[in-house]
Amino acid sequence: MQPTISIPQHWDYPRFALDQRTKDGIILGLYYYPYGTELAEQFGGGWRYTLMPDKNSDELFHFQESQIQPLSPQELFSQIRAEIDFYQQQIAIRQHQLLAITGGSTNG
Structure with a gap:
C-alpha cells in the first residue's frame, strides 16, 4: 500500500x-x-x-517555493544518465x- 499524504483543501497544492x-x-x-x-x-x-545539494552532502537548505528552479528535461536526463553510468562502472x-576471488568461476 502506498503512503498517502492529505493536504487540507484551503492550502495550495505543493508545486x-x-x-x-x-x-x-x-x-x-x-x-x-498557513x-x-x-x-x-x-x-x-x-x-x-x-533540499540537500547532493546525496553525499550533510548540508540541508530551506527554500520558499518561489526560490526553487526545476531542472530542464535535458538536465534531469543528464543527471540520471551520469548516475546510471557510475553504477554500471561499480558493477563492472x-x-x-x-572473478578474481573465485579464480574465474562465477558458480561459487
Whole structure:
C-alpha cells in the first residue's frame, strides 16, 4: 500500500514533490506556513522545501517555493544518465573482483 499524504483543501497544492531533483538539490522535505499565522507573517506564507545539494552532502537548505528552479528535461536526463553510468562502472568493478576471488568461476 502506498503512503498517502492529505493536504487540507484551503492550502495550495505543493508545486514540487519529495525526492524531486532541482537546480539546488534533491527535495527531502516540505512544510507549509498557513497564511494568517505568525510564521507566515514573519517568513512568508505557503510551501517551504528542505533540499540537500547532493546525496553525499550533510548540508540541508530551506527554500520558499518561489526560490526553487526545476531542472530542464535535458538536465534531469543528464543527471540520471551520469548516475546510471557510475553504477554500471561499480558493477563492472565488483564483477571483476568476484572473478578474481573465485579464480574465474562465477558458480561459487
